[in-house]
Amino acid sequence: xxxxxxxxxxxxxxxxxxxxxxxxxxxxxxxxxxxxxxxxxxxxxxxxxxxxxxxxxxxxxxxxxxxxxxxxxxxxxxxxxxxxxxxxxxxxxxxxxxxxxxxxxxxxxxxxxxxxxxxxxxxxxxxxxxxxxxxxxxxxxxxxxxxxxxxxxxxxxxxxxxxxxxxxxxxxxxxxxxxxxxxxxxxxxxxxxxxxxxxxxxxxxxxxxxxxxxxxxxxxxxxxxxxxxxxxxxxxxxxxxxxxxxxxxxxxxxxxxxxxxxxxxxxxxxxxxxxxxxxxxxxxxxxxxxxxxxxxxxxxxxxxxxxxxxxxxxxxxxxxxxxxxxxxxxxxx
Amino acid sequence: xxxxxxxxxxxxxxxxxxxxxxxxxxxxxxxxxxxxxxxxxxxxxxxxxxxxxxxxxxxxxxxxxxxxxxxxxxxxxxxxxxxxxxxxxxxxxxxxxxxxxxxxxxxxxxxxxxxxxxxxxxxxxxxxxxxxxxxxxxxxxxxxxxxxxxxxxxxxxxxxxxxxxxxxxxxxxxxxxxxxxxxxxxxxxxxxxxxxxxxxxxxxxxxxxxxxxxxxxxxxxxxxxxxxxxxxxxxxxxxxxxxxxxxxxxxxxxxxxxxxxxxxxxxxxxxxxxxxxxxxxxxxxxxxxxxxxxxxxxxxxxxxxxxxxxxxxxxxxxxxxxxxxxxxxxxxx
Amino acid sequence: xxxxxxxxxxxxxxxxxxxxxxxxxxxxxxxxxxxxxxxxxxxxxxxxxxxxxxxxxxxxxxxxxxxxxxxxxxxxxxxxxxxxxxxxxxxxxxxxxxxxxxxxxxxxxxxxxxxxxxxxxxxxxxxxxxxxxxxxxxxxxxxxxxxxxxxxxxxxxxxxxxxxxxxxxxxxxxxxxxxxxxxxxxxxxxxxxxxxxxxxxxxxxxxxxxxxxxxxxxxxxxxxxxxxxxxxxxxxxxxxxxxxxxxxxxxxxxxxxxxxxxxxxxxxxxxxxxxxxxxxxxxxxxxxxxxxxxxxxxxxxxxxxxxxxxxxxxxxxxxxxxxxxxxxxxxxx
Numbered sequence: 001x002x003x004x005x006x007x008x009x010x011x012x013x014x015x016x017x018x019x020x021x022x023x024x025x026x027x028x029x030x031x032x033x034x035x036x037x038x039x040x041x042x043x044x045x046x047x048x049x050x051x052x053x054x055x056x057x058x059x060x061x062x063x064x065x066x067x068x069x070x071x072x073x074x075x076x077x078x079x080x081x082x083x084x085x086x087x088x089x090x091x092x093x094x095x096x097x098x099x100x101x102x103x104x105x106x107x108x109x110x111x112x113x114x115x116x117x118x119x120x121x122x123x124x125x126x127x128x129x130x131x132x133x134x135x136x137x138x139x140x141x142x143x144x145x146x147x148x149x150x151x152x153x154x155x156x157x158x159x160x161x162x163x164x165x166x167x168x169x170x171x172x173x174x175x176x177x178x179x180x181x182x183x184x185x186x187x188x189x190x191x192x193x194x195x196x197x198x199x200x201x202x203x204x205x206x207x208x209x210x211x212x213x214x215x216x217x218x219x220x221x222x223x224x225x226x227x228x229x230x231x232x233x234x235x236x237x238x239x240x241x242x243x244x245x246x247x248x249x250x251x252x253x254x255x256x257x258x259x260x261x262x263x264x265x266x267x268x269x270x271x272x273x274x275x276x277x278x279x280x281x282x283x284x285x286x287x288x289x290x291x292x293x294x295x296x297x298x299x300x301x302x303x304x305x306x307x308x309x310x311x312x313x314x315x316x317x318x319x320x321x322x323x324x325x326x327x328x329x330x331x332x333x
Numbered sequence: 334x335x336x337x338x339x340x341x342x343x344x345x346x347x348x349x350x351x352x353x354x355x356x357x358x359x360x361x362x363x364x365x366x367x368x369x370x371x372x373x374x375x376x377x378x379x380x381x382x383x384x385x386x387x388x389x390x391x392x393x394x395x396x397x398x399x400x401x402x403x404x405x406x407x408x409x410x411x412x413x414x415x416x417x418x419x420x421x422x423x424x425x426x427x428x429x430x431x432x433x434x435x436x437x438x439x440x441x442x443x444x445x446x447x448x449x450x451x452x453x454x455x456x457x458x459x460x461x462x463x464x465x466x467x468x469x470x471x472x473x474x475x476x477x478x479x480x481x482x483x484x485x486x487x488x489x490x491x492x493x494x495x496x497x498x499x500x501x502x503x504x505x506x507x508x509x510x511x512x513x514x515x516x517x518x519x520x521x522x523x524x525x526x527x528x529x530x531x532x533x534x535x536x537x538x539x540x541x542x543x544x545x546x547x548x549x550x551x552x553x554x555x556x557x558x559x560x561x562x563x564x565x566x567x568x569x570x571x572x573x574x575x576x577x578x579x580x581x582x583x584x585x586x587x588x589x590x591x592x593x594x595x596x597x598x599x600x601x602x603x604x605x606x607x608x609x610x611x612x613x614x615x616x617x618x619x620x621x622x623x624x625x626x627x628x629x630x631x632x633x634x635x636x637x638x639x640x641x642x643x644x645x646x647x648x649x650x651x652x653x654x655x656x657x658x659x660x661x662x663x664x665x666x
Numbered sequence: 667x668x669x670x671x672x673x674x675x676x677x678x679x680x681x682x683x684x685x686x687x688x689x690x691x692x693x694x695x696x697x698x699x700x701x702x703x704x705x706x707x708x709x710x711x712x713x714x715x716x717x718x719x720x721x722x723x724x725x726x727x728x729x730x731x732x733x734x735x736x737x738x739x740x741x742x743x744x745x746x747x748x749x750x751x752x753x754x755x756x757x758x759x760x761x762x763x764x765x766x767x768x769x770x771x772x773x774x775x776x777x778x779x780x781x782x783x784x785x786x787x788x789x790x791x792x793x794x795x796x797x798x799x800x801x802x803x804x805x806x807x808x809x810x811x812x813x814x815x816x817x818x819x820x821x822x823x824x825x826x827x828x829x830x831x832x833x834x835x836x837x838x839x840x841x842x843x844x845x846x847x848x849x850x851x852x853x854x855x856x857x858x859x860x861x862x863x864x865x866x867x868x869x870x871x872x873x874x875x876x877x878x879x880x881x882x883x884x885x886x887x888x889x890x891x892x893x894x895x896x897x898x899x900x901x902x903x904x905x906x907x908x909x910x911x912x913x914x915x916x917x918x919x920x921x922x923x924x925x926x927x928x929x930x931x932x933x934x935x936x937x938x939x940x941x942x943x944x945x946x947x948x949x950x951x952x953x954x955x956x957x958x959x960x961x962x963x964x965x966x967x968x969x970x971x972x973x974x975x976x977x978x979x980x981x982x983x984x985x986x987x988x989x990x991x992x993x994x995x996x997x998x999x
Contacts, residue, residue, distance in 0.1 A: 026531060028553040079519040079526075086529040093531065094477045094495045095459060103438060105769060105786045105804075120438045121454050121472075121787050123804040123822075126761060138438075138456040138474050139490070139787075141804050141822040141840075144760045155513065156456075156474040156492040157805070159822040159840035159877075162760045171527065173513040174474075174492035175545065177877035180821065180839040183898040185914060186745040190930065192896050192912055193745075194837065194874050196752040198692060198759065208527050211492075211510035211547040212567075212841065214877040214899035214917070220694040230525050232516040233547035234569050234587075234878075236900050236917040236935075246525055248518060251547070251569040252587045252605075254900075254918045254935050256953075264523065269569075269587050270605045270623070272918075272936045272954050287589075288605050288623040288637055290936070290954040304637065304954055304970065305982075316638075318988045322651045329662065329995065359864060361886040412852040412859075419862040426864065427810045427828045428792060436771060453771045454787050454805075471771075471789040471807050472823070488846065489789075489807040489825040504860065506846040507807075507825035508878065541860050544825075544843035544880040545900075563858050565849040566880035567902050567920075579858055581851060584880070584902040585920045585938075597856065602902075602920050603938045603956070620922075621938050621956040621970055637970065649971075655984045662995065 004056060007037060008073050010088055011081035013058065017071030026082070026089050027054050037073075039082040058082055097135060113150075125162070143179065149205065161217065167205035167227070175212040178203070182216035182223075182239020182257060195219060197239060204228075210235065210251065226263065238275065250287075262297065271306075337389060340370060341406050343421055344414035346391065350404030359415070359422050360387050370406075372415040391415055430468060446483075458495070476512065482538065494550065500538035500560070508545040511536070515549035515556075515572020515590060528552060530572060537561075543568065543584065559596065571608065583620075595630065604639075670722060673703060674739050676754055677747035679724065683737030692748070692755050693720050703739075705748040724748055763801060779816075791828070809845065815871065827883065833871035833893070841878040844869070848882035848889075848905020848923060861885060863905060870894075876901065876917065892929065904941065916953075928963065937972075 004021045008014070027036035029045050032054035039058035040046065049057065049068060056071045058078045065072050075081040097117040104122040106112060112124070113132035120138045124130065128142045131150040136142065140154050143162035148154065152170040160166070161179030172178070184195035199218025203225045209215070210233035217223055218240045225237070226245035236254035237243070243255070244263035252270045255261065259273050262281035270288040273279060278294045285291060286302030286309060295301055302309045318325075337354045341347070360369035362378050365387035372391035373379065382390060382401060389404045391411045398405050408414040430450040437455040439445060445457070446465035457463065457475045464483040469475065473487050476495035481487065485503040493499070494512030505511070517528035532551025536558045542548070543566035550556055551573045558570070559578035569587035570576070576588070577596035585603045588594065592606050595614035603621040606612060611627045618624060619635030619642060628634055635642045651658075670687040674680070693702035695711050698720035705724035706712065715723065715734060722737045724744045731738050741747040763783040770788040772778060778790070779798035786804045790796065794808045797816040802808065806820050809828035814820065818836040826832070827845030838844070850861035865884025869891045875881070876899035883889055884906045891903070892911035902920035903909070909921070910929035918936045921927065925939050928947035936954040939945060944960045951957060952968030952975060961967055968975045984991075 026553060077521060080521055083519060083526055083528055086531055090529045090531045101438075105767075120456050121805070123786050139454070139472055139492075139805055139823070155494075157472070157490055157508075157510075157823055157841075159805075161821075161840070174494070174510040175490075175508055175547075175823075175841055175878065177823075177840040177899075180877045180899070183876060183896070183916060185896050186749060187912075188743060188746055190912060192872075192894050192914065193749055194896070195749055196756045198752055198756045206525075210516060210549075211513045212508065212545050212878050212900075214841075216876075216899070220692060228525050230516070230518050230527070232569075233510075233513070233549070234545075234567060234900060236898075238917065246520075246523060248525065250516060250589070251571065252585070252918070256916070256935055269589055269607075270603075270936075274935075274953055287607055287625075292953075314989045315985055318992050319648055319652070319985070321992070323647050325992070325995065326651050326654070326658070329658065359886060410854060413854055416852060416859055416861055419864055423862045423864045434771075453789050472787070472805055472825075488827075490805070490823055490841075490843075507827070507843040508823075508841055508880075539858075543849060543882075544846045545841065545878050561858050563849070563851050563860070565902075566843075566846070566882070567878075567900060579853075579856060581858065583849065583922070584904065585918070602922055602940075603936075620940055620958075652981055652985070656980050659984050659987070659991070662991065 004071065004073070007056075007085065011058065011073065011075050011084050013073035013075040013081065014061075015071065015073055016065060017056075021055050021071055023056060026085055029054075029057075037085065039078045039085075041079055058085070097137070101138075119156070131168070137174075146179075155211075161201075163200040164203075164217070165200070166203045167207065169206050170203060171208040173209060173211040173213075173233070176209050176215070177213070178209075178215045179217045180214065182219060184219055184239060184257075199223070199240070201225075204245070207231070213237070216241075216257075232269070244281065337404065337406070340389075340418065344391065344406065344408050344417050346406035346408040346414065347394075348404065348406055349398060350389075354388050354404055356389060359418055362387075362390075370418065372411045372418075374412055391418070430470070434471075452489070464501070470507075479512075488544075496533040497536075497550070498533070499536045500540065502539050503536055504541040506542060506544040506546075506566070509542050509548070510546070511542075511548045512550045513547065515552060517552055517572060517590075532556070532573070534558075537578070540564070546570070549574075549590075565602070577614065670737065670739070673722075673751065677724065677739065677741050677750050679739035679741040679747065680727075681737065681739050682731060683722075687721050687737055689722060692751055695720075695723075703751065705744045705751075707745055724751070763803070767804075785822070797834070803840075812845075821877075829866040830869075830883070831866070832869045833873060835872050836869055837874040839875060839877040839879075839899070842875050842881070843879070844875075844881045845883045846880065848885060850885055850905060850923075865889070865906070867891075870911070873897070879903070882907075882923075898935070910947065 024035045027033040032052035037056040038054040100118045101120040103120040106124040107126045109126040110128045112130045117135040124142045125144040129147045133151045135153040137156040139157040146164045149168035155174040159177045164179040181197040186193045199221045202222040204227040206228040209231045213235045215237040216239040224242045229247040232251040238257035240258040243261040246264045249267045250269035255273045256275035260278040267285045268287035272290045280297035283299040289306040290304040291306040300309045303312045357368045360366040365385035370389040371387040433451045434453040436453040437451045439457040440459045442459040443461045445463045450468040452471035458477040462480045466484045468486040470489040472490040479497045482501035488507040492510045497512040514530040519526045532554045535555040537560040539561040542564045546568045548570040549572040557575045562580040565584040571590035573591040576594040579597040582600045583602035588606045589608035593611040600618045601620035605623045613630035616632040622639040623637040624639040636645045690701045693699040698718035703722040704720040766784045767786040769786040770784045772790040773792045775792040776794045778796045783801040790808045791810040795813045799817045801819040803822040805823040812830045815834035821840040825843045830845040847863040852859045865887045868888040870893040872894040875897045879901045881903040882905040890908045895913040898917040904923035906924040909927040912930040915933045916935035921939045922941035926944040933951045934953035938956045946963035949965040955972040956970040957972040969978045
């Protein structure tokens, strides 16, 4: 339980209203909870505030509270401020992990920085390099020569193969695999041979990766995931793929080998990108699409095969009318 | 090897025919195997019985065996009885696991019930609570404050994050991850920030979850999987999702954030449900569909975008005729 | 760094050109790298050679080098030769793992062959049998009575349940699960019961499996993956599925229960095969298709529902014209 003054300090906000409120935690904006604090993400959510049970709302500095009988905290950016509050309350729910567990197994030839947490049953192979302030949770495997950048968090049962480079402040969730050989097969006289992959994976700074993702290493060069890109769960990234900066990939997306994704691309859930194509910067690929050819910057595509979303909507509208249309034509022809 | 009398006792059935048969195991109804026992799930499978090699068949009490020259065991419910026999023979194939392995690592502040099995390299963090008769297989991770209900089985290499609640008699297969942060991103001036999730996951009693599933925790509140719901493998359950009771979700299904699935809903393989929508009770979603909008109770939808299955079939029938129709129209217009 | 003579010996080739070149490693054919060696997979890649930075190219014995000012090594089969070179250089990048780690846990009743590597935190249960020259990486679990054939490599954090048989020279990548119970449910009076599976999984020789795959055991009999079949990542193989020899399944493919896949079948990424159907030998299933019915040998199908690819292309061509056509019809009718 925290005073509103304490909470306000964390987000450097200005309290308007009752300064004696005690806050037990954070809550959503739709229903809320008495004694808790919520936030107004944007104007669209304003309608929820009237019946919301929350005791305090974090709002934009320009917020007009004349119609709202609730204590508010004014900040520059409510969403970012609220991330701070969520982090604060989350840190209260579980103990900070510290130290190197005696049941972890770290090669004598590995380099381990300061202030790291390495959990039980973690394996760190030869010449791996674990930077300062890294957290590696139980059961994870770090291969030979692999580098984990500062402040990165590796959750339980993650596997990172050899020679992989992971940047600073990354998060990799449980069960994710980084650096297995890509799916490259040579078929000769009906027999399939695996192509050994000597490239690797480069994950740049501030990348977050969900759980149970599979990110393959490159054949000769690196598979790359650019700075500040965010991946949801169960995502497939094929060998030699190059993803730009600031992208968002939702769950169960698959990107086939050697394709290039620009910067700030958004790919919705269960979509697929075939191999050897490019997706231009700032493009949006709608849910469960399949992109078969290179698309330019700022595209918005949907469907299987993916095409410009507007065109697809037109086609779908007519497909709906087909049964009626069919009868009409049959009558007249 | 068991006498038919022994087997009949397990399922409380009535033997009609040769009581001296020795049974080596269970077999399928399509081909069967001499010396083994099979069962008649329903009338549709009756055709297989004539040529089936099985020595004994478990049938419904009302079964008319006048045309069948085989020993039968009559029971009230052949399918449920056969589950008992499968369990019986399965338990003979592998040793029952017991005790707490000395190479597991259980926090002193965790609570562990009676008659539990905790395998090698299991990690159980602070204040976790493991109820009586729970089985946790090697390599699994149980986070802080997490509760595992009575008789639940956690297979190898499962990761359950902190503060999760799992009910009684649940099964969670290998590689599944429960409770990682959901995919919530705030984008400010082209930079993506992860939203910390302080909600958790509640899995009610009698839920089974396949292997390599990803179930995210809620942002403020719980992601919920209702009592007796069954999940296949490689399934994505987004943050804040609420799944009702008695549902069945096949492999590679994905449910995006905050969607609500009613009771007894069936979702076939590789289907997707977008975020913030509802699926009414008893609805069926056909294989590889994508549901874009709320659908009422008892719906049967298919396709991308999903629509009433009957309507889709009509549209597809006409699409098939389009090439011929096109020529016709071009000729006449 | 190796002389071209040393490299040439590995692949039993004939050098044409400068025999004094020193080679640092292997590179791609598109861009290449000075001091490195590349290869010409087939004629289609010939265009890249002129500007390629590589110092040496592995080519077919029949290659005409009159227009190429580069040292070449002639071999019978460049692709297979290059696999040898990739293996050679890959083996230089990481240390060969050997021996049985003292932090592995091997049942006294397990049989372990000669020259095996068993990493830290590997669990090998009772009566499991690990053949000669097997490599099992840290964190993997091998269930009771399970057999791992000669020279097979199991990467980290893999789970193989009890009674599974894995052939010789297989590769199973991190996070993959083999042998969990299939998704078989009996519903009685609104309650779902899991069917215990007493069949198992048979993986034949020379099979490679990617990361985070889920392969379920059979109900009564085995789920089978045939010799020399190759699976990419995040693939679902349902209970009782039987996959033939020499198949290739790309990432995120799902095959539902009891379906039969012939020999040399190619299934592209994110495709689904429903349950209880057959796919004939040598068939190709295009990316993101869904096959709803049995298809004969040598089929090439695409789409949802999958149909002959040529037919689908025709339909799609007309769907594109529909908006224009619709206007026309409305005008004339």
